[in-house]
Amino acid sequence: MRRRRLLILISCVTVVGFGALLAYSGERKKMSSQAREQFIKDFQRSPLNTTIGDAMMLRILVEGTGAKRGIEVGSANGFGAINMGIAFERTGGHLYTLEISPKMVKDCRANLQKVALDKTVTCIEGDALKTLPKLEGEFDFVFIDAVKRDYLKYFKLIEPKLKPGAVIVGDNVIRSARAMKDFLDYLQKSPNYDTVIIRASMEKNDGLSISYKIK
């Protein structure tokens, strides 16, 4: 009799506990999404960070293509990574963001944690020219935003891992066009890619290159 009562008690506690956990996780998700948008609004952007318009363009590209595995070259403190991270969370994907400066890596990780995106976005410390070859698997989204004259070097390290249908975005392609001429020529002349240069924002009077790896 005592054993039966104990079993009933354990079952009740389990059901109540599970219900509370479900309610908590639902509430947390809802609150997080509002808090995230506020966090982005209040973000103290530096001149290094991508513009709000470009960040939204990146988010839409990830969501629109349903990208599942992304790479960002040059995280800074994570403004672009947070925006893309929101989209990768929605697609059930993952973003790897690569950063050479230990201080930036620390800030990027802290910011990702503040918006609960640290499970969706991994910040990898080190020179992308050395960390890119270590990334395993295939990728379907790339955002290049580090040293302008090295864009083609980063891209050449990523290219063998690109899935057909992948999207490749380069930042600052108007104002730094000369420094990255080899990168832009490569993508614009290759029969394997469709490429366009767009201005999603007038904030820096600059633009993005968007390339599609033809299937």
Ligand SMILES: C[S@@+](CC[C@H](N)C(=O)[O-])C[C@H]1O[C@@H](n2cnc3c(N)ncnc32)[C@H](O)[C@@H]1O
């Ligand atoms: C323009 S910022 C990136 C801004 C960021 N993408 C955003 O959306 O806010 C460029 C970053 O690239 C980093 N960087 C420069 N050379 C690098 C390299 N070889 N590997 C990885 N990161 C690098 C810099 O430290 C800097 O934080």
